[in-house]
Amino acid sequence: MKLRIKVTGVCILLALGIVVLLLNTQSRDAFSSTYNDNTSVLTKLNVSNVAPWVINPVVYKQGTPAGNNIVLEEGTTINVRCNATINDTNGVNDISSVNATFYLSGYTGAADYNTLYKNTSCTQVYQISNIAAYYSCNFQVWYFANNGTWECNMTALDTGGLSNYSVAQNIIDPLYAINLSTTEIDFGELDPGQSSTDQVVNVTNFGNMNLTIAVKGYGVTDGDGWAMNCTVGNISIGYERYALDPGIAWDSMTQLTSSFTNIAGLTVYQRVDDNDNAMINSTNSTYWKIKAPLGTRGQCNGTLVFSAVAT
Numbered sequence: 001m002k003l004r005i006k007v008t009g010v011c012i013l014l015a016l017g018i019v020v021l022l023l024n025t026q027s028r029d030a031f032s033s034t035y036n037d038n039t040s041v042l043t044k045l046n047v048s049n050v051a052p053w054v055i056n057p058v059v060y061k062q063g064t065p066a067g068n069n070i071v072l073e074e075g076t077t078i079n080v081r082c083n084a085t086i087n088d089t090n091g092v093n094d095i096s097s098v099n100a101t102f103y104l105s106g107y108t109g110a111a112d113y114n115t116l117y118k119n120t121s122c123t124q125v126y127q128i129s130n131i132a133a134y135y136s137c138n139f140q141v142w143y144f145a146n147n148g149t150w151e152c153n154m155t156a157l158d159t160g161g162l163s164n165y166s167v168a169q170n171i172i173d174p175l176y177a178i179n180l181s182t183t184e185i186d187f188g189e190l191d192p193g194q195s196s197t198d199q200v201v202n203v204t205n206f207g208n209m210n211l212t213i214a215v216k217g218y219g220v221t222d223g224d225g226w227a228m229n230c231t232v233g234n235i236s237i238g239y240e241r242y243a244l245d246p247g248i249a250w251d252s253m254t255q256l257t258s259s260f261t262n263i264a265g266l267t268v269y270q271r272v273d274d275n276d277n278a279m280i281n282s283t284n285s286t287y288w289k290i291k292a293p294l295g296t297r298g299q300c301n302g303t304l305v306f307s308a309v310a311t
Helices: 002-036
Strands: 053-061 077-087 095-104 116-119 123-129 132-142 148-158 163-172 178-180 199-205 211-218 226-232 234-236 240-243 283-290 297-301 303-310
Touching (some): 053 148, 095 132, 132 148, 178 303, 211 226
Parallel strands (some): 053 163
Antiparallel strands (some): 053 077, 095 116, 148 163, 199 283, 226 234, 226 297, 240 283
């Protein structure tokens, strides 16, 4: 009787063990099939190419505040800068080039030193972020560039061929300036009562406006009424004279005065020809004579002053 009870207990325990083992095996099989049977799904997105933006352009003369008018320098060039931030949301490396045109407002013709300058290779000054950089475009602007309102059109192009631009404005001021062909007029040696031969002084327009010329003279101090002060005696202001043509007799020439007087009939024109390097068309000549009055002797010296005057 006792033996039969023990065998029954063993069978029950064995049966329970088999059930647990089967349950564990099924559980492992279900777990393995969920994570080992991998199936991939592709993900896709197209990022559009967006045109760059030109932000807050400014145009100014190098070395001066951006808000100041542009003042040219007589007889030479100045550096005008056009700067802006270029923003490209596709990244700064998507900016392929930046160019700029500096031109007189309303002008639509070809490049010309009076009215239009181009820069096809502006430079990156520094990178602001991964989508923005600061660019600068430089122009060597000549002294005879026209007075008036000028515009700088700054354009950015990206690698996908898209572009954008923005425009800044400034004013080029009038420049009244001249250059003389000599710093000294030597009338030579004269006898008392004798007049000199012609001495020429060429006047060249070194500004951007048409000019007439005013002249005056003095011996020692401004307004003293003399043309020259000599070792013995003085030469009165009216003894020095000028004309616009050579070979005019001293008696028929215009007398110099102690205060500025415009030279009648003389206009010195603004340079308008880029190829006129000799400045022939922006130069005019004046012819000068002096007479040594009686009662003078020795070395004589004086000062002759030329002034540029708006026409």
